[in-house]
Amino acid sequence: EDQVTQSPEALRLQEGESSSLNCSYTVSGLRGLFWYRQDPGKGPEFLFTLYSAGEEKEKERLKATLTKKESFLHITAPKPEDSATYLCAVQALYGNNRLAFGKGNQVVVIP
Amino acid sequence: SQTIHQWPATLVQPVGSPLSLECTVEGTSNPNLYWYRQAAGRGLQLLFYSVGIGQISSEVPQNLSASRPQDRQFILSSKKLLLSDSGFYLCAWSVGRTGYGYTFGSGTRLTVV
Numbered sequence: 001e002d003q004v005t006q007s008p009e010a011l012r013l014q015e016g017e018s019s020s021l022n023c024s025y026t027v028s029g030l031r032g033l034f035w036y037r038q039d040p041g042k043g044p045e046f047l048f049t050l051y052s053a054g055e056e057k058e059k060e061r062l063k064a065t066l067t068k069k070e071s072f073l074h075i076t077a078p079k080p081e082d083s084a085t086y087l088c089a090v091q092a093l094y095g096n097n098r099l100a101f102g103k104g105n106q107v108v109v110i111p
Numbered sequence: 112s113q114t115i116h117q118w119p120a121t122l123v124q125p126v127g128s129p130l131s132l133e134c135t136v137e138g139t140s141n142p143n144l145y146w147y148r149q150a151a152g153r154g155l156q157l158l159f160y161s162v163g164i165g166q167i168s169s170e171v172p173q174n175l176s177a178s179r180p181q182d183r184q185f186i187l188s189s190k191k192l193l194l195s196d197s198g199f200y201l202c203a204w205s206v207g208r209t210g211y212g213y214t215f216g217s218g219t220r221l222t223v224v
Contacts, residue, residue: 032212042217098160101154
C-alpha cells in the first residue's frame, strides 16, 4: 500500500525565516509526486509535480525537490501570505490512477 | 480551460436527513472523478471514484453513496445522515493515467446537527 508521511505537522515561522517541509513516501514505482497548497475552507491548489529523483521545481519562494524516498518543499524568506497547509501526494506507476495523500504540513508565517 | 464546480459551499443538516452534493466539470471529456472527505488531523480520505458514467468504486464502507448520471457530473448522497458524516467534502477530477494529478473543487463544509 502506498504511504505518505509529512513532517513536521505544524510549523511557525517568522517572516523571512527559511525552512523546509518533508514528505517521505513508499510506493511500488513512482509515476509522480505532487505538492498542493490548501488555504482554510478551500480546496487544495496544485503547486508542483515531480517525476524522477533529482528533479527540482520552483515557484516564487517555493522550491520542491525529489529523491527516491522523500521530497522537500523549501520555503525561502517566507511571507505571511505563504501561511497554508501544504499537502504531498504520490501516484503509483501501476494499478489505478489514485493519489495517496499525506496529512499535510500546516505552516504559519508570523509578520 | 477546465473548471470544476462544487456546491453548496456550506450545509447544515439534521441527523437522519438526506444529503445530495453535486460536482460538475467543464472543458474536458471522460474525466476520472473523485469524492474525498477531509477531517481535522486525518488528511484526505478517498470515498468514491469513477472512471465513467455509471461506474462507481467505493473505498470505504459507510453511510454514503455516489452516482455519475452524466459524463461530467458526480453526485454524493446519503439517505440518512449521521453525526459522523460531518466534514469537508471535496470533489476532484483527473484525466487518464498521465500523471497530471488532480484538480480539486472548492469544497463543501457539511455540519450534521
